[in-house]
Structures are given as structure tokens and as C-alpha cells.
Amino acid sequence: MSTLGVEEEYLLLDPDTGENAPVAGDVLAALPGELREQSRPEFRRSMLEMVTPVCTSLAELRGHLSVMRRAAATAAARAGARLVPVGATPVAEPDRTPTDDPRFHAIARHYGPIAHDPALCGCHVHVGVPSRAEAIEAGNHLRPWLPVVQALAVNSPLCEGVDTGFASWRSVQLLRWPSLGPAPHHDSPAGYDRTVAALVASGAMLDESMVLWYARPSATFPTVEVRVADVCPAIGDTVLVAALVRALVETAREGHEAPVVPDELLRAAHWNAARTGMDGTLLDPRTGQARPAWQAVDDLLTHIGPALRRLGDRGTVETELARIRRDGTGAARQRRLLTGGIDAVLAELAVHSSPPSALNSRSGVSPSL
Template identity: 55%
Template sequence: MTSTITSPLTVVGDPARPALTVGVEEEFLLLDPVTGANVPVAEQVRTALPRRLREQSRQEMRRSMMELVTGVCTDLGDVRAQLVALRQSAACVAESAGARLVAVGATPVGEPDRGVPSGPRYQDIVDRYGPVALDPAVCGMHVHVGVPDRDLAVQVCNHLQVWLPVIQAMTSNSPFFEGADTGHASWRSVQLRRWPGVAPTPHFSTADEYDATVTDLLESGVLLDEATVYWYARLSASYPTVEVRIGDVCTDVDDAVLVTALIRAAVATAVADIVDGRPAPVLRECVVDAAHWRAAREGLGGELIDLRLGHARPAWELVDEFFATVSPALLATGDLTLVVDGLARLRHTGDGAARQRSLHQGTGSLPAVLTTLAEWTRAG
């Protein structure tokens, strides 16, 4: 759950039609190829990576997890190439360590070893949060988009609220947990709500108000440090970015690039709305929370809460309206065709949870599902 983009991201060009830089963080599980259980070999795998790629990997709370991080990109072709290189290299090294690298949102079979890596911060987290810090591993996808003005970035987070449940549904990829179907498309989303810092982003008027709230939460003891602010969209503590961290890690690179394109376009659209004086709606927090629960439960296979109207609608209607809203930004960056093709593919295949369930229905074997997921993870 760390945030580790390697250098600052910036906005360039006309602020009314920005060309935004972007970086992507993906978390993966290392699974036993026979049983599907988590195996604690992350440091062994990281150490064996080529130096350049090792510098783009990060330690995580579970020794069965790896985080892989792109550099700063402006072109989605570059994003894709980096994601492929990172996934394939880590997958090859994982195999030599007797594990499989798998893009899946929650621990599918079990995690016998829940010890934390060495280091005072990890022990502080366990001391502060107790058994919550020792839950089985979960894996997300975090997208950083460059917005260097912090007051503007706060306003962007306000504007993103309406669409974050839609993005959450699109990335749903964790229906199985500890050997059973949870009935949820994203069990990761449910599991993470046990952490006190994980929540929908509050509505703020200024960066000063944002910072004062973070300070109050630190002084209350609910947060260990600023890095444990796990709001679904947040201002990076280290870089001039808006970080969207609502999604499960995607099954394959094509989905990851699609979601990255849509998030960047959503941020660009928000910036344009702010420049033009269009305010973000002020939403009831309980309804926002309910919308995220519904997205975690149903993914793209059912209905989602339309936060503009306050009632449920078919998920794909909201996806289509999200696309329509951000399409001018996609056109401006040359990403429109990529997203049109990606959404057609997603509509045909279903979200990651639907794909996993389809595989399981066909085989009756969760390890067989994970074998296919490992293949999808490393596919270029």
C-alpha cells in the first residue's frame, strides 16, 4: 500500500487542456504453482531482478507481495511497454524462486506466513493496528497524474468522486478469498475497509483544509504517518500528483492501460471544469460510501449507484457516460481509439472477477484459475 513514483509528475501545456504526465504502481501476489497459496519470497525475487527493474520494485507489508512501479510517462505506449517489461521480468524471476507472479486483488487460497518485513515502520504498523496489519495480502493498482498546484489538486479530487465507483467496478478482480467465492467482485475493497485510513476522499475547499485534516488525524492517533492516508484519491505526500488508488490490480496489461487512460482523462476533464468555473457536486458521505460498497459487490455485472442522481443504474450505462464525459480529453491526447477498443474488449470479457468466475465454472479448480491468471499477468 505504498506510494513510490520515482520522480515528480507535472502538468504541461495549456491548463484548460493539459497534457498530463502519469505513472502506475501495480501490486502482485507470489503464489505456489501447485496449491495457489501465498509464498513469502518477495525479497528473493526483488534481489534477483536486473538492477534497473529492481529499482522499480518496492517492498510491501506482506512477504508474498511485490510492487512494480513505472517511471514518469506522457505516452500510454510507454506506460504499456514499461508494465509489460516489469511484469515479464518479475514473472520469470518468480518462477526461478518456485512461485508465480499473479495479478489478483486478494489472497485467493491462503497465506500461511503473515509476518511483516524487518524494519521499525512495519513493526510500528503492527503495534498500532494489531491483527488488521496481519490480514492476508491484497493488491491494488495506483495511478498518479501530475497536478503540481495543490489547491487545484484538491479540487480535482472533489470532481473525481462521482466516477471513482465506476473505476472501482471496472477494475474488480478479487472474487475469491481463502478458497471461497465471497460473492463480491472486489473482496480487496471490503477487506481494506478494516484499515482506519482507507475511505472515500472527504470534500475539501483548499489544500490548507486538506493538510489540516491530515494533521488532525495524525494527532488523533488513527494514522501512523501521512503515508497511511489511504483515501481513494489523494494528494501525494512526496510528489505533485493526484493519486487514484481505488482499483484492484488488473488481470492484464491491456486493462491496466485502459484504466490509466481513463483516469488521466478524468483528471484532465476535472481540471478543465475547474478552470471553467464548474463546481464539483457536494455529495453525502454515506451515499458515497454506499456507492463504493455497491461497486465492490457487483463490479460491472450489475448496477452501480449514480452519485449524480442518488439511485442505482446498470453499470455499463455509467461506464458509457463516464467515457462520454472524458472523451474530449481522450481525443486531445490521442487515446480515444485505444479506449474505445479497450471498452469493447472489457464489455465482451467482463471485469476480472467475471473472468475468474468463468474460469472456475469451467474447471472447478481454483489452482487452475490461478494458472491462467499467471499467464494473463505476464502476457504482452
């Protein structure tokens, strides 16, 4: 059974204004020691990243995510902020100073104004693989299916307090960065390294660590890392994304030849997934045809069905998909709440990372996200 782990990035928001609060250092200091070791400073001081331990089951992953979110929410409250799992800055970020780290300052110098765009938060899934070659081959197999995963995980429709018209504004903002988007098809680790070296030599990338493709061999762990999803509003959404990614990697390891899909079709498929989420059609990059979004999900389940059964994950995936089909994606749920004002959206998002005592003290707030 493949191992898996998740990195989640959260925004720290002022509970009164909804603006980003640059208090990540205070939040990190307030975390319990063992959870502080699972946390990292992020590029922006209004962001917090937390990393699960290596897991073998979805139940184990769910438990770690719950503990992490509750601890981080408690620490954020002590720092006077609200921990919110949302993919893009929803109101404003007055202070865009990078975290005081030589690496982050180098990124800011190299990429200029785009490094000062409002903060964005993603959900990154790692699946263990035996070798770097298998990680690259798994990435080849994942390419046509990742727009479907992206569409299920959209959770950033807001910017400057209003609806952007996109289900994942985070995905649109990130297109300004080079080497971000669907990974090119690579035949070998050597071919992958040549592409990366050429991008660095071109000046588009600061260094090889700035490969930000949606699927890549991790530079740190023996895993394939998938970076296509917005940070999810509810833990169940995160568990679903992780389950789908792991089943895709397991399916890729069965030895079938990876389909070579034109890059321009993949980019179009991802752009459309960011625009409509599950509320329209998704482009099938294998055929070039648009299909109803839930038919694309059915195709994905057919493709990974044997792997889901082997892993024992089929029931969890079906339950979480039924919930999203009933209640909508994170973006759709935010839009329904927006009629009550943006503070209603942010308060509801915060429910999913709050400790039980905070949840119990809130009257009239139901965890519908």
C-alpha cells in the same frame, strides 16, 4: 499533456498449493538492476510492487508494464513462486509476518490484528499536476466517478479458495482500515492538512502517511494518486484504468466547480461497485439513483470525452471497454474459470505476467483473462 505512471502490486504464490509464498526478497534480488530500482518491498513478504517510469502516452505505459511483468515473473520463477496479478489472497497466507522494516513493524503494532489480514494488491495511478492545490481539487472532481472506475477494475472475487460473492473482496477487506475509502471534499490544502492532523491526533492514524483515500495528493510525487482499483489481470485493463483516471484529472482542470456529493452516498456507491462490478447496477452518487452499470460507463465517457480526444486516448479506451463488455471484468473471468478449480484460475492469471518462453511452453492455456 499530463504525465502518468502506475504502481502495480502482485502476489507471489506457491505453484503447487496456491498459498502465498514469502519470497519477495529473493524475487527482488533476482530482478535486473534497472528493474530492481523500479521495485519496492511491500508490507507483506508475499507481495511485490513495481512502478513504471513517468509516461506521456498509453503506448509507452503499456510497454513498461509488459517489461515489468515479464521480468518479475521470471524472477519469481527462479525463487520457486508464481507471480499472479490478483487483488486479494485467493487461497491462504500461512506466513503473515511483515517485511522486516521498522516502518512496517510500527504499522503492525499500531493497527493490530487488521494489519495481519491476508495480503491485498492494488493498482495505483499517478497523474501529474502543477501544484498540491490542483491535486486536491482534482480529487474533489473525481469523487462521483471513481465507483465506475472501481467497478471496471474488480479482480478479487476469491478468498480461502471460494467465491466470496463480491467482485472485489480486496475493497471489502480494506474497509477495516481507518482513512480508507472516498476522500472527503476539501476546499484547500490547508483544509486537507487540518483533516489529516485531526485524524492523527485522534489515534486512528499512525501518522499523515497513512492517508489511504481513493484519491489523494501523492506524498512523494507532484501528482494526484488514485488508489481505487484492484491490481488488474491483464495489461490492457491497467492501461484502461490509467487512461480513465488521466482523462478525469484533465477534465477536472477545465475549471468547472466540483459537485459536492454526500459521503454516505459515495461509500454506498463504492460498496456496491465492489459487490457487483459491472454485472448489476451502479449507484449514481450525484442523483442517488441506481443505474445499469454500462449506462454509468457511457455517462463517464460523455463527461471525459473531450479530454480523451485531446489526449489521443479515445480509441484505446473504446477498444479496451469493448473487450471488457464482451469478456467481462477480471472477477467475472475468474468466476468462469473457477468451474475448473482454483488452480485453473491462478494458472490463467499468471499467463499475463509470464515471459514469452513460459507462455509458449504451456499447452492448453489461452490468455482469456
